[in-house]
Amino acid sequence: MLDTLLRHLPMVRLRAGAAIPAVLGVALATSACAGDITMPGGGGDSAELAAAKAAFTRDVQPIMDGYCLSCHAAQVNIDFLKNLPDMRSTMLAWEGLVNLEAPTTSSLLTKGAHSGPALTPDQSALILDWIDLEAAATGVEPAEAVETDRLTPTPGVNSIDLTALGLTGSTLTFLYEPLATGMYLSDITITGGPGGVHVVNPLFVIWSEGQPAPDPINRFGNIDLVVLEGATSYIGGGTAVFVDVVPGSDISVHFRVAEFADGTEPGGGDGGVVGGGCNNVPAFTSSARAALAQSCGNCHGAGGMTDAINATDMTKIADLTAEGQAAACAQVKTRINELDPINSGLLLAPDPASGTGHPFKFPSAGEFQAFRDQILAWVNQE
Numbered sequence: 192m193l194d195t196l197l198r199h200l201p202m203v204r205l206r207a208g209a210a211i212p213a214v215l216g217v218a219l220a221t222s223a224c225a226g227d228i229t230m231p232g233g234g235g236d237s238a239e240l241a242a243a244k245a246a247f248t249r250d251v252q253p254i255m256d257g258y259c260l261s262c263h264a265a266q267v268n269i270d271f272l273k274n275l276p277d278m279r280s281t282m283l284a285w286e287g288l289v290n291l292e293a294p295t296t297s298s299l300l301t302k303g304a305h306s307g308p309a310l311t312p313d314q315s316a317l318i319l320d321w322i323d324l325e326a327a328a329t330g331v332e333p334a335e336a337v338e339t340d341r342l343t344p345t346p347g348v349n350s351i352d353l354t355a356l357g358l359t360g361s362t363l364t365f366l367y368e369p370l371a372t373g374m375y376l377s378d379i380t381i382t383g384g385p386g387g388v389h390v391v392n393p394l395f396v397i398w399s400e401g402q403p404a405p406d407p408i409n410r411f412g413n414i415d416l417v418v419l420e421g422a423t424s425y426i427g428g429g430t431a432v433f434v435d436v437v438p439g440s441d442i443s444v445h446f447r448v449a450e451f452a453d454g455t456e457p458g459g460g461d462g463g464v465v466g467g468g469c470n471n472v473p474a475f476t477s478s479a480r481a482a483l484a485q486s487c488g489n490c491h492g493a494g495g496m497t498d499a500i501n502a503t504d505m506t507k508i509a510d511l512t513a514e515g516q517a518a519a520c521a522q523v524k525t526r527i528n529e530l531d532p533i534n535s536g537l538l539l540a541p542d543p544a545s546g547t548g549h550p551f552k553f554p555s556a557g558e559f560q561a562f563r564d565q566i567l568a569w570v571n572q573e
C-alpha cells in the first residue's frame with residue numbers, strides 16, 4: 192500500500208527512490224519519460240498501459256464486481272461499470288469518475304457512502320494505485336506538490352512552520368498523542384501569517400521508520416481553505432488517527448496548493464499553483480450569499496455553533512469586503528460537488544427530502560427549491 196501512495200506523490204517518490212522494491216521498477220522508471228518503453232510480447236501496449244490494465248483486472252475489477260456492480264452495471268445514468276466495450280474503458284470515459292490529473296479527486300474515490308457502500312482504505316489505495324498507472328500510461332503528470340519540513344512530534348502542541356513553502360509566519364499546528372500502534376492528531380489548524388494562506392488538499396505524510404507513508408485515505412483531499420492573516424481555522428474536522436505507524440515518527444505535510452490568501456504565489460517558495468478558491472466571487476455574493484446568510488448564518492456564521500462552523504465555515508458570510516467574500520466563497524465551495532452540484536453536501540444537508548440528520552431542514556420543498564436555485568445560480572457561474 193505504501194508503494195501505491197509513493198507513486199502518486201512526485202516528491203516523495205524522488206526521495207524514497209532507493210527504498211522502492213525492484214518490482215515497481217517499470218512504472219517508476221518510466222514515469223519520468225512517459226510512454227516510450229514497450230514490454231516484450233505486450234501485444235502493442237506500452238509497459239505502462241499493460242501495467243495499468245493488469246492492475247485493473249487484478250485489483251480494481253474484483254472490488255467493482257463485489258461491491259458496486261449490482262447498481263452501476265445497468266441503472267440508467269449511473270452505469271459506469273457497463274461492459275461496453277469493457278468495464279475499464281467505460282470507467283475511464285465517465286466524466287469525473289477517474290481524474291488522471293488529480294487522481295485523489297476522482298469521484299470514484301471521493302463518493303463515499305451513498306446508496307452504495309464507501310470504499311475501505313485498502314480498496315481506495317488499490318484503486319488509486321490503478322489510476323496512477325493509467326495516468327503514467329497517458330503521460331499525464333500529476334500537479335506538483337509542495338511539502339513542509341519534517342517535524343518530530345512531541346506529545347502536546349506541535350507547530351509546523353510554513354516558511355518552507357514561502358508562507359513566512361503561517362503555521363500548521365496540532366496536538367499530538369501517541370497511541371499503542373499509531374498516532375493521534377487533534378486540533379489540526381492553520382494560522383495565517385502576513386498575507387494569509389490558501390491551501391488545497393493537505394496530505395499528511397508519516398515517516399514511519401524513516402519511510403514516507405502518505406495518509407492512505409488522503410482524508411483532507413477535499414479541503415480548499417483560505418485563512419486570513421491573524422485568523423486560525425480547522426483543517427476539515429481537525430482530527431486524524433494514523434494507524435500502523437511507529438508512534439513519534441516524523442510528520443511532514445504536502446499541499447496540492449499552498450499560496451497567499453489572495454491567490455498570489457509565495458516569493459520564497461516553490462509553490463505550484465493550480466486553481467482553488469472561487470473563480471467568481473461576485474456571483475457568489477450576488478446569487479448565494481443572501482440565502483446562506485439568512486438560512487444558515489445563525490449556526491454556521493460568526494458567533495454560531497462550533498460544530499456547525501467546523502462542518503461548514505460561513506463565518507465570513509456577513510463580511511462584505513472582497514477578502515471576506517473570497518474567504519466565505521472558498522469555504523462554502525468545499526461543500527459543493529462540482530461534478531454533480533445537485534448532490535452537493537450544501538444542498539443535501541438542509542433538503543427535507545434527503546434523509547440526512549442535519550439539524551436544520553427547510554420546512555417545505557418549495558422553500559428548499561428556492562434556496563437551491565440561488566445556490567445553483569452561483570455554482571453554474573463558478
Ligand code: HEC
Nearest residue numbers: 258259261262269298299302305306307308309310531534
Ligand atoms: C445499492 C445501489 C448502489 C451500490 C451498491 C453502489 N452505488 Fe454508487 N450510486 C448509486 C446511486 C443510486 C447513485 C446516484 C445517486 C448518487 O449520486 O448518490 C450512485 C452514484 C455513484 C457515483 C456518482 C456517479 C456519477 O458520476 O453520477 C459514484 C462515483 C458511485 N456511485 C460510486 C460507487 C462505488 C465506488 C460503489 C461500490 C463501492 C457503488 N457506487 C455502489 C447506487 C449504488
Ligand code: HEC
Nearest residue numbers: 486487490498499502503526536537540541548549550551
Ligand atoms: C440550527 C443550526 C443549523 C442551521 C440553521 C444550519 N446548520 Fe448546517 N450544520 C449544523 C450543525 C450542528 C452541523 C454539524 C453536525 C451535523 O453535520 O449534523 C451542520 C453541518 C452542516 C454541513 C456538513 C454536513 C456534512 O455531512 O458534512 C453542511 C453542508 C451544512 N451544515 C449546511 C447547511 C446549510 C446549507 C444551511 C442553511 C440552509 C445550514 N447548514 C443551516 C447546524 C445548522
